Amino acid sequence: MASRDDIKFLNNPNIGQKHKKYCxxxxxxxxxxxxxxxxxxxxxxxxxxxxxxxxxxxNSLKYQKRVxxxxxxxxxxxxxxxxxxxxx
Amino acid sequence: xxxxxxTFIVDPVLSGDEIKQAAQxxxxxxxxxxxxxxxxxxxxxxxxxxxxxxRSSGVYFCIEFETETGNFIPKMDLSFRRDERxxxxxxxxxxxxxxxxxxxxxxxxxxxxxxxxxxxxxxxxKAPPVKAEKKPPVKEETASVTTPIAxxxxx
Numbered sequence: 001m002a003s004r005d006d007i008k009f010l011n012n013p014n015i016g017q018k019h020k021k022y023c024x025x026x027x028x029x030x031x032x033x034x035x036x037x038x039x040x041x042x043x044x045x046x047x048x049x050x051x052x053x054x055x056x057x058x059n060s061l062k063y064q065k066r067v068x069x070x071x072x073x074x075x076x077x078x079x080x081x082x083x084x085x086x087x088x
Numbered sequence: 089x090x091x092x093x094x095t096f097i098v099d100p101v102l103s104g105d106e107i108k109q110a111a112q113x114x115x116x117x118x119x120x121x122x123x124x125x126x127x128x129x130x131x132x133x134x135x136x137x138x139x140x141x142x143r144s145s146g147v148y149f150c151i152e153f154e155t156e157t158g159n160f161i162p163k164m165d166l167s168f169r170r171d172e173r174x175x176x177x178x179x180x181x182x183x184x185x186x187x188x189x190x191x192x193x194x195x196x197x198x199x200x201x202x203x204x205x206x207x208x209x210x211x212x213x214k215a216p217p218v219k220a221e222k223k224p225p226v227k228e229e230t231a232s233v234t235t236p237i238a239x240x241x242x243x
Contacts, residue, residue, distance in 0.1 A: 031185035034193075036095065036131070036150065077095060077178055078136040078146070 021058030025066075033066050035073035038080050042088065044071065049084045091126070091154050091187050092161070096168060096177035097146035100133060110173045111149045117164065124154040127194060140175050152182070152190055 024030070034040070044052055044059075044067050051071055054064045074080040081087065098110050111128070118125055131148035140146070161179060168177040182190070192198050 032183075032189035034189060035180075038137075073178060073180070075137075077097065077148075077176055078138055078140055079134075081137040084137075 023058060023060040023063055025063040026060055030063075033063070033070040035070040035077070036079065038074055041067070041071050041074055041080060045080070045087065047085065047087050049081045049087050089154055089156065090158055091152065091182040092158065092179060093150060093152045093182055093186070093190075094164070094177060094179045095148065095150045097136075097140070097148055097175040099141075099173050099175055100143060100145050100147050102173060106173070107147050110171070111151075113171075114164070114168075115151065117167070118151065118153050121155070121160045121164075126152040126154055127190065128152075143175065146175055 025033075044057055046052055051068055054061070057064065057067075059067060071080060075082050094114070096114070098107050100107075102110070111130075115125060115128065129150040129152075131150060133145055133147050135145050136143065158181070165177070165179060168174050189198065
């Protein structure tokens with residue numbers, strides 16, 4: 001019998017496998033999101049500086065709201081841009 | 089007891105002493121209002137993400153304090169608005185997790201370890217450099233997407 005390693009696939013079978021998303025704040029027990037830490041908040045925006053949806057980040061509703069507030073505060077203090085290009 | 093945190097940006101064009109003085113003004117004001125100042129963080133000269141009043145950088149300060157009532161906060165905000173040395177400010181109320189976070193951060197439990205000198209309340213730190221005309225670093229974006237695709241076998 002041929003093992004799985006012997007089978008040649010036309011496409012890489014690892015592409016398109018679904019990983020379960022999780023809320024990192026719940027998982028690691030982060031209770032407070034600091035608006036003075038733009039490097040951390042960078043993970044939750046796209047290249048244009050827009051806030052990524054929960055659909056992509058996997059955050060729970062509670063923490064997504066807090067992330068959004070922290071990003072908006074960082075923007076006010078000019079720690080993060082409102083609009084930009086090639087931010088990452 | 090309520091905990092608050094006020095962050096403000098001082099105009100970098102002022103001299104080192106004037107910047108210190110601006111921060112000290114608000115520290116004194118808080119003490120007058122019977123606030124307990126928990127911590128003063130001098131975040132130093134930073135590049136702004138977008139220009140404010142045609143300045144491309146600013147000196148950041150963050151004061152955390154404790155008070156019985158927040159009645160004087162509108163008054164403090166007003167004096168921030170009237171002060172020409174202050175470019176931007178933000179006052180927020182901290183919940184218990186925020187207080188704990190700041191406490192842990194000071195102990196160095198969160199993130200990178202910071203040097204001592206600049207985070208002590210009795211102010212003896214050096215004045216931040218005043219020259220402020222740096223160009224924002226332009227990040228080069230290399231959009232190289234590599235998709236590992238297994239090659240089809242050709243016989």
